[in-house]
Amino acid sequence: MRMISAAKIKQTVAKLCIQANLELRTDVLSSLKSAYAKEKNKRAKDILGAIIKNARIAYDEKLAICQDTGMPIVFIDLGQGVRVVGDLKSAINKGIELGYKSAALRNSIVGDPLNRVSSKFSPAAIHFDIAKGNRIKITVLPKGFGCENKSQLKMFKPTAKIDEIKKFIVDSVKAAGPDACPPYVVGVGIGGTADYASLLAKKALLRKQGLSPKGTVHVLERQLLSMINKLNIGPMGLGGKATALAVNIETYPTHIAGLPVAVNISCHALRSASAIL
């Protein structure tokens, strides 16, 4: 057994919160720059320019990329050969508080979803998974709620045609329209169960852009991206080519009686950071 202290995990989570919120992912920045180069609509180009400039200012001045520093989502892939010494869950939430506080991020979490009093930095939404080996992978994804509010789930019949599924995904982007800060990255989860498809859609956002799997999923992603970018929603919803930067699909086996499809949209400020201990 390899021992890892809860204190080490707390420090790592804190560091990842700061990195994710202040430094835009390089793959996302590259996609934005390539969208800027391709954009012909003058206003859309101006907005993409502002988005790129915003990332620069955030990085240089240690400011949050977006004031909505999200509900922190933490993915833990825990190697079976690791023993965490101390309270893992509490270490994660304390790490969130430490990171968010020290970088002056936003306390966007209400302790009770119904009475909604007092804003806090934590808790995070935490997903644990078991992995092989003796390492622990920690990923922090601060998810803003402008885009999280546009999430969709549909339980299709197992005999559904692929065109129906495509329509659902494109319609989800249409429904988000200008509200969720396009250009989007569209995360899609297909298969599993209702909860599993939703998780896959969220996890799809973590995939580095340009690293699409080969085969039918890749083809589907290309087709959907092209369909979405014909919607003319564009940056800020004011028209243009760049409605989405990418469509990322993750799949999983499912039941003979169903075909769950979940869509999780990210705004252009797709933020995440990972570390392996």
Added chain:
Amino acid sequence: MNINQIKELKVGERIFLSGVIYTARDQAHKRLVESIKKGKKLPFDLKDAIIYYCGPTKTPKGKIIGACGPTTSSRMDEFTPALLKAGLKGMIGKGARSKEAVAAIKKYKGIYLLAYAGCGALVSKFVLKATPVAYKDLGPEAILKLQVKDLPLIVGIDSYGRSIYVKK
């Protein structure tokens, strides 16, 4: 912003705003409208005021304000007619508005402006001063008075009720 200036602004136009704006989002809107209904005094003068749908981050050391981009405006739609009726003139946010909100903007000759969405760090550079005004208990949703200079905006809905989001 006075009524004559607002009348001149056309949908889609780019403007640079200098002056005072007040941040207010979901919970602050709920409280403002409740106060209006009960005839209570409001924490700031709504007459000809501009509200910015924004909840900034905490303020980093040495900064005037943290990241402070716009939040989704449509969540405030249900409160907008009552505020316009009470004297509000302008709103700054992101995204489309409901039919009812557009109709109220037209009726009360108001204006809806769009700020660079998802660009909180950039927007913070146009804020000269930030002062807390009310509802401190709401944390990031408290009302702040912001002094802004040359804040870049796009006219989203003009005082004639013409919206930038209407499909041609």
